[in-house]
Amino acid sequence: MNDFKPIGSVHSPFKVPVGAPIQPAFAEGAEGTVEVLSQYAEGLRDLEGFERLWLVYWLHKAPPGALSVIPFRDTTARGVFATRAPCRPNAIGISCVRLLAVSGTILTVGDLDILDGTPLLDIKPYVPEFDSFPNAKAGWLDACGVDRTHADERFDPEKTR
C-alpha cells in the first residue's frame, strides 16, 4: 500500500465530534480554512472558479472501524459500507465543501462538516458532470424517518458506544 501523508490540515469551528454537522449539506454557514503545506502550493493553481471542492481526509477522531453501525439518520443497525458513518475499516472521509476564497496556501471554505485539526489527504474539484446524480436512489436513506443533521455521541471515541 502506498504511504499516504497529510498535505495540510483543516481548521474548523467543530472541536469535538458531538454537535458537528454530519454532512456539508447540513453545515450551511459553517466556515473554516484549509491550510495546505507550503511544498504543495503549486498544486493549488486554478482552484479559483470552482464553486465546490472534495476534501479527502483522515477521520482521525473516529472510533475503531466497525462493520455494523446505527447511523445518525436511522434507528437500525446497517452495514457500515451502506452508511457514511466515520468508524470505517479505513477511516477516510470525503466532504464536498464550498470554496469561498483562495489566499496563498489558505483556502476559506463553507458548508464545512470536518473536525478541527483533521489531516488532509487530497483536494479534488467538484465537477457536476462527474459527480452529480440528482436522481440516484439512496436505499434505506430514502426511507429513513430520522432527520438528524448534527452528531450526537454515538461515534465519539471518548464515550462508550
Added chain:
Amino acid sequence: MNDFKPIGSVHSPFKVPVGAPIQPAFAEGAEGTVEVLSQYAEGLRDLEGFERLWLVYWLHKAPPGALSVIPFRDTTARGVFATRAPCRPNAIGISCVRLLAVSGTILTVGDLDILDGTPLLDIKPYVPEFDSFPNAKAGWLDACGVDRTHADERFDPEKTR
C-alpha cells in the same frame, strides 16, 4: 497517520491506463466487479437499494505525484488539486459507479473507470442529498475545449511523460 489497508480489489476490463474511461460519466456500458475480503462481508449489508456507490481506492498505477499537470480535458498545465488527474501527492481516487448487483462479497458495478487489480479502500453509498450539486461552477472545466473521454498515454507510468 492511520495505517490504511485494502478491503478488497476491483476486477475491470481495463488492464492498462491507456484507453480507460477517465471518469465513470464516460464509462457507460463498462462493467466489472468489486471483490470485498470475506472479513468485511458484514459491512456490505443494506447496500442493495443504492443506485450508485462511491468507491475509494489507491491509484496504484499512477505515476509519482506531480503538482502541475496537463489534464485529459485541457491543453494547459493546471494545479493538480484543480484536476482529477491520477498523479496526486496522495494517490487516492474516488469513482461514483453504478451498483448493479450484490452477491455475497461480490458487487457487480457499471460505469466503471477503474483499472483491473486496483486495491479498494472504502465503499460509501452515493446520496444525492449529500453529493449532488448539479449547478456548481466548475472553473476551467466549464470552459475547456477538449472533450476527451478516454485516457491517452500521458499518465501511463510506463511511458515518458
